Amino acid sequence: MKTSLTDEEFYAGxxxxxxxxxxxxxxxxPDFEKLRQEYYNWIDTEYIIHSKEAREKHKKHHLCDIAARGCPFLHAIDELLPLANYxxxxxxxxxxxxxxxxxxxxSVMNSAYALLTGDDPNEPKENGILHLFWVLRQxxxxxxxxxxLYKRFISSVRDTIxxxxxxxxxxxxNSIPPLAVYLLNREGTSGVLPYCDYAAMQKDYRQLPDEIFDHLYIKRYRTLCCLIIAIHNDIISLPKELHREGxxxxxxxxLKQEYGISIHEAYMKALELHNDYLNEFLLLQNHLPPFDGWDNMVLAYIQDLGVMISGIYAWHTHDTSRYVNGGYVEGEYTNGGG
Structure with a gap:
């Protein structure tokens, strides 16, 4: 991304x-400030692969706050650490x-998953991305x-990667996919599937049996959470992504490519699709099937998925560093383009 853009050029109306x-x-x-200290330490000790400039930008992004806002009802910081790490x-x-x-x-995905499952029990010798996945399991x-729940969580982490x-x-x-391909892939790359699993660590939801999470309604809620958050992320990050190749x-x-419309028209169409998914989320709450005695807990879990959506969006609206003009961290990996 060019760093010489004025804010007027960057935000493009x-x-x-x-x-x-x-x-x-x-x-x-309530422990979000303590969590930030852990986050700063991860960047200083594990992310030495990044340049100093990149590490300092990451610190300002407070990515750990997403966990603190997405799952705010976890008992203590110890329960927050794996989610914040991910x-x-x-x-x-x-x-x-x-x-x-x-x-x-x-290759990174396979190595990370082996560490998360314990199939590779060996602590990586070097600090960095894979070492943090080992720390997550510990x-x-x-x-x-x-x-x-852990099995579901790490399976979702694998799907995200x-x-x-x-x-x-x-x-x-530097190519744009068709809408159908975007929607299919974005469910994974939103990074929200592991959050839907981890949200069950809150309150008494860990008592819910596997068949509840395998229910078609809950699966649809997972998809809706992913797409709602993916779209609001795309809306927030759009100014940066308009000016950055790739x-x-x-x-x-x-949507601009799919329908041959202007950026502003595509923006409104994206917001309309977001609102359609949100309305479906709300409608399904009023038409839940019976869950064999788990009805009240399932409804409460779904309501806390709503809290998760709102919390993650609150991180976006509170953020003043990641998606602003010149705030994004550029990719620094080089290995012959591989």
Whole structure:
């Protein structure tokens, strides 16, 4: 991205357009400031692969706040650490490997998953991305993380990284996918699937049996959460992605290409699609099927998925560093383009 853009050029008349709104209350975990200290330490000790400039930008982004806002009802900071680790490491990893190959991202995914499952029990000798995944597993083992929920969580983490790999195909060729391809892939790359799993660590939701999470209604809620958050992320990040080659997995860009319309028209169409998904989220709450005695807890879990959506959006609206003019971290991975 060119850093010489004026703010007027950067925002391209987008600031006055309407933004997403939610009927859900948003919260933040009371230990969010302690969590930030852990986050700064990760950047200083694990992210030495990044330049000093990149590390200082990441610190300002407070990516750990996404976890603190997305799952604000976790009991203590110990329960927040695995989610914050996934969030910060995932985002910074995606930044770092911005234009690496599809094959390289798959290799990272396989190595990370082996560490998360314990199939590779060995602590990586060097600090960095993979070491943080090893740390995530150690922190998860320290808290009462039910095996069935942990298995779901790390499977979703794997799907997220797999989505990152699929994105590289479009990033490296600076090409925009069709809408159907975007919607399919963005469910994974939103990074929200692991949050839907981790939200069950709050309150008493960890008591819910596996068949509840496998229910078609809950699966649809997972998809809706992913797409709602993906779209509001695309809306927030659009000014940056309009001026940066390779940032092609943005719904507004996709809709512009799909329908041959202007950026502002595509923006409004993206917001309309976002609102359709949000209305479906709200409608389904009033038409839930019976859940064999778990009805009240399932409804409460769904309501807290709404809190998660609102909380993550609150991070976006409170952020004044990541998606602003010159605030984004450029990919620094180089290995012959691989």
């Amino acid at each position: 987008l600031l006055q357009l309407p933004k997403p709104t939610y009927p859900f209350t948003n919260f933040i975990h 969030t910060a490491n995932g985002a910074m990893m995606d930044d770092y490997f911005d234009k690496c190959s599809h094959e390289k991202m798959h 922190d998860a083992l320290k808290v009462e993380f039910p095996k069935h 797999k989505g990152f790999a699929e994105e590289k195909i479009y990033y490296r060729t 940032d092609t997995l943005n719904l507004v860009k996709v």
